Each structure stands twice: as C-alpha cells, then as structure tokens.
Amino acid sequence: MLAVWLMTIPFLQVLGGLILLPIAVKLLQQEDVPDNVEASDSLFGAVRTIIIADAAMGVENVLAVAGASHGSFLLVACGFVISIPIIVGGSTIVGKLIDRYPVILYASAGLLGWTAGSMIGHDKILGTLLQQMAGSWAPISLQILLAAAVIAIGLWMSRKRVVQ
DSSP states (O other): OHHHHHTTSTTHHHHHHHHHHHHHHHHTSOOOOOSSOOOOSSHHHHHHHHHHHHHHHHHHHHHHHHHHHTTOHHHHHHHHHHHHHHHHHSHHHHHHHHHHOTHHHHHHHHHHHHHHHHHHHTOTTHHHHHHHHHOTTHHHHHHHHHHHHHHHHHHHHHHHHHHO
C-alpha cells in the first residue's frame, strides 16, 4: 500500500508527525460554530467545499493510521476499515459522546500527540539518531512528551480564549 511505502522515506515520518501536532492541538481549541451554515450559490461551490473538507480529513486520517501502523500493511488496512465508517457514519454519535464526555476529546488529542511522537521517534534517520544520542527510551519518551504537550497546550489555549 502506498501509505506504508511512503513511511519508509527518510524524514517523511518526521514531517508527518510535525503536521499531526498542530492538528492535535487544534482539536482541543473551542471554536464558535455557527448554528446555520450559509448555502453555496452554486453547485460548483458546494462540490468544491465538500472536496476540500474531504481532502483535509483524508490527509489527517492517512497520516494518523499510517503513523500508528509502523509500516504494517495489516494495521493500515484495519485502521482504514475501522476509521472510515466511524468518520462517515459515526460522526454524529462521536460528536454527542464528546459533548457529554469531553475527556474523550482530550484522550483523542493526546493519542494524536502520541502518534506524532511515534512517527518522529521511529523515522528511519532521525529515530535512529535519537536512539543513539538518548538511548532506547528516546522514542517512548518523545511519545509521552508530545502527548502531554498537546493536551497542555490545548488546555492553555482554550483557557486563554475563555479569558479574552
């Protein structure tokens, strides 16, 4: 599969991990969502909006699943089989659960930070360099650090927004 092959390219996992970090932090930012969404003036405008939203979610999904799989085709396939129905069919249920139990949102953001740390720590070149410099505990330490940092930054930014 293409996603598994791409994860073997040096520094691509680092790039993917660095892209995943702001996504994880943004997940915890409280945004004012309008009650009504303005309709597009044309069919082309509506299709363009759907394509852009789909592409953004698709990239996030591919990065997260491929990073968490550590190159295993079976895990990538299972990740897509599990995540696509959740994204497509279960978003309403997940949204209601998150509204009721906000800890799910923090756990999810932390998991994205953990995955970003895993991607960075297991990169072909940087991961090896980190292990040589800091020892075999470097990848897991990076995962823990980034998971905690994502949650801490998200909490700080959401509290900062409430104060303003």
